[in-house]
Amino acid sequence: MNQGISRRGLIKSGAVAAIAAPTIVPSSVFGQNAPSNRVTVGAIGLGRISRIHDMKEIHKHADAQIVAVCDLDTKRLGAGMQLVDDRYAASTGKNYSGTRGYTDYRELLAAKDVDAVLISTPDHQHAPLAVHAVGAGKHVYCQKPASLTIAEGRKMSDAVKASGKILQIGSQQRGQEPWPQFHRACELVRNGRIGKLKHVEIGLPGDPSGPEAAEMPIPSNLNYDAWLGTTPEAYYTEIRVHPQASFEDRPGWLRIEQFGAGMITGWGAHHVDIAHWGMDMEHSGPVEIWGTAEFPKSGLWDVHGPFETHARYANGVTMTISGVLPNGVKFIGDKGWIFVTRTGQVSASDPSKASDVPLLASDQKILDSVIGPNEVHLYKSPEQHRNWLDAILKGVPVSAPAEIGHRACSTCLLHHIAMKTGRRLKWDPKAERFIGDDAANAMLERPQRAKYAI
Structure with missing residues (x-):
C-alpha cells in the first residue's frame, strides 16, 4: 500500500x-x-x-x-x-x-x-x-x-x-503518427534528393506582449513556492502561472522568460530537431550564431516578439529562423528544396524553375523518389508515447532520446542568447562553451534556489 x-x-x-x-x-x-x-x-x-x-x-x-x-x-x-x-x-x-x-x-x-x-x-x-x-x-x-x-x-x-x-x-x-511527412522529408534530404544541402529555413511565430498585472493572493489550492521551483521568488498573479478556471486557455508562464524562452524553444524545439535530423547534426550544434529580436518594453509577458536569427554549422550549412518565414522547415540544396510542415505534406521544387515558383509547387520527381536498400534509412517509429512504451517493454530505441532532445533545445537556446546579446557568437559544440565570450558563457546557466536545485 x-x-x-x-x-x-x-x-x-x-x-x-x-x-x-x-x-x-x-x-x-x-x-x-x-x-x-x-x-x-x-x-x-x-x-x-x-x-x-x-x-x-x-x-x-x-x-x-x-x-x-x-x-x-x-x-x-x-x-x-x-x-x-x-x-x-x-x-x-x-x-x-x-x-x-x-x-x-x-x-x-x-x-x-x-x-x-x-x-x-x-x-x-x-x-x-x-x-x-x-x-x-x-x-x-x-x-x-x-x-x-x-x-x-x-x-x-x-x-x-x-x-x-x-x-x-x-x-x-x-513519429509516423501523426505527421509522417517529417520522416519522409528528412530521409529525402539525407539521401541527396535536393543535392548538397546548403541552407535551412525555419519559420516560427513570436509572442505578443502582455499587460501589467497586479499582485494577487496566492490561491489556497496552489503550492506557489514549489511551482516557482528553481527560479527566483516573484509575486503571484494569475497570468504569471495558469488559469484557475480553465484547462484550455494558454497559460501565462509560456510568455515569461523566468520560465522559458518563448517560441524559440516552444515551437523551435520541434522544428530545430527536424532540421538536425535532416542535416545529420542530431548530436552536435552550430559553430556560429547571430541575430536580432524585439522584446516587450513593458508588461508581465517578456519573451521575444518578431525576430530573425542565423547559425552556421561546421559542415558549412547555414540556418535562418524567423517569424516572417512560413511555419515549418525548408531544406535548400544545390539541386532543389524540400519544405515540410504539420499542416500539409512534403513539397518540393526544382531550382531550374522560375525563381518565383510558389512555395507549395510540387516536384513529383523528388517527392516520389524511392529510397533504395543501400541508402540511408532513418529510424521509423510509431507515435512517440507508443515508441516510449515499446522501448520499456521490448527494448527498441526511442526516437528522441535525452541527448538528441538536449541538442535541439540547446541550439534553440543559442539562438535566444544571440537575440539577447545582439552580437555574433562563436560556439564549441563539443565543449558546449562560447569561444572568447565570458558574458555569453554566463548565460548558459541561471542561479537556482537551493531547495529546488538539481
Missing part, C-alpha cells in the same frame, strides 16, 4: 489528506495484460498538455496503466484524478476509482509500483524533474523543450545516461 490522496477526499473537503489506496487493480479492469507486461505510469503536471496529449495517448494502450498523478494545484489534481478514473471506467465499462494523487512529486517517485513517469509541467521544471526521476529508477517521457538552460540540459542528458533508464523527449514530429 502506498500513500496518496483520494479523489473523493479532495472533492469533499478540498484538503490534502493522505489515505491508503490500493496498488493492485484486478486484471478484469485492464484486459489480458498481466502486471509484468504492463507499464505503470505516474503523471506529473495535470494541465492542458497532460490532459489533451500525454495522458490521453497513454490511455490508448492496454499495456500501460496510469496509477498515480501529481500536481501542485489541488484543483488540477482532483480534476486529473477524476479524468483518469473516468477514462478507465469508460474504456472498461466498469466503475473505477483507483487513481492515487500526490501534491509532491518526490512522494510519487518513491512509489514502488510506478515504473515510469510523464513530465508535463512548465518548461522550467523539465530538467530538474527528469534528473530526479531517473535517479529514482523511473523511465521518463518528458515534454519538450528539454531544459530551461543549456547547463541544465547537459545535466539531464548525463543523468539519463548514467542511470540506464529510458527517456523520450516529446518531439512528436519524429
Whole structure:
C-alpha cells in the first residue's frame, strides 16, 4: 500500500489528506495484460498538455496503466484524478476509482509500483524533474523543450545516461503518427534528393506582449513556492502561472522568460530537431550564431516578439529562423528544396524553375523518389508515447532520446542568447562553451534556489 490522496477526499473537503489506496487493480479492469507486461505510469503536471496529449495517448494502450498523478494545484489534481478514473471506467465499462494523487512529486517517485513517469509541467521544471526521476529508477517521457538552460540540459542528458533508464523527449514530429511527412522529408534530404544541402529555413511565430498585472493572493489550492521551483521568488498573479478556471486557455508562464524562452524553444524545439535530423547534426550544434529580436518594453509577458536569427554549422550549412518565414522547415540544396510542415505534406521544387515558383509547387520527381536498400534509412517509429512504451517493454530505441532532445533545445537556446546579446557568437559544440565570450558563457546557466536545485 502506498500513500496518496483520494479523489473523493479532495472533492469533499478540498484538503490534502493522505489515505491508503490500493496498488493492485484486478486484471478484469485492464484486459489480458498481466502486471509484468504492463507499464505503470505516474503523471506529473495535470494541465492542458497532460490532459489533451500525454495522458490521453497513454490511455490508448492496454499495456500501460496510469496509477498515480501529481500536481501542485489541488484543483488540477482532483480534476486529473477524476479524468483518469473516468477514462478507465469508460474504456472498461466498469466503475473505477483507483487513481492515487500526490501534491509532491518526490512522494510519487518513491512509489514502488510506478515504473515510469510523464513530465508535463512548465518548461522550467523539465530538467530538474527528469534528473530526479531517473535517479529514482523511473523511465521518463518528458515534454519538450528539454531544459530551461543549456547547463541544465547537459545535466539531464548525463543523468539519463548514467542511470540506464529510458527517456523520450516529446518531439512528436519524429513519429509516423501523426505527421509522417517529417520522416519522409528528412530521409529525402539525407539521401541527396535536393543535392548538397546548403541552407535551412525555419519559420516560427513570436509572442505578443502582455499587460501589467497586479499582485494577487496566492490561491489556497496552489503550492506557489514549489511551482516557482528553481527560479527566483516573484509575486503571484494569475497570468504569471495558469488559469484557475480553465484547462484550455494558454497559460501565462509560456510568455515569461523566468520560465522559458518563448517560441524559440516552444515551437523551435520541434522544428530545430527536424532540421538536425535532416542535416545529420542530431548530436552536435552550430559553430556560429547571430541575430536580432524585439522584446516587450513593458508588461508581465517578456519573451521575444518578431525576430530573425542565423547559425552556421561546421559542415558549412547555414540556418535562418524567423517569424516572417512560413511555419515549418525548408531544406535548400544545390539541386532543389524540400519544405515540410504539420499542416500539409512534403513539397518540393526544382531550382531550374522560375525563381518565383510558389512555395507549395510540387516536384513529383523528388517527392516520389524511392529510397533504395543501400541508402540511408532513418529510424521509423510509431507515435512517440507508443515508441516510449515499446522501448520499456521490448527494448527498441526511442526516437528522441535525452541527448538528441538536449541538442535541439540547446541550439534553440543559442539562438535566444544571440537575440539577447545582439552580437555574433562563436560556439564549441563539443565543449558546449562560447569561444572568447565570458558574458555569453554566463548565460548558459541561471542561479537556482537551493531547495529546488538539481
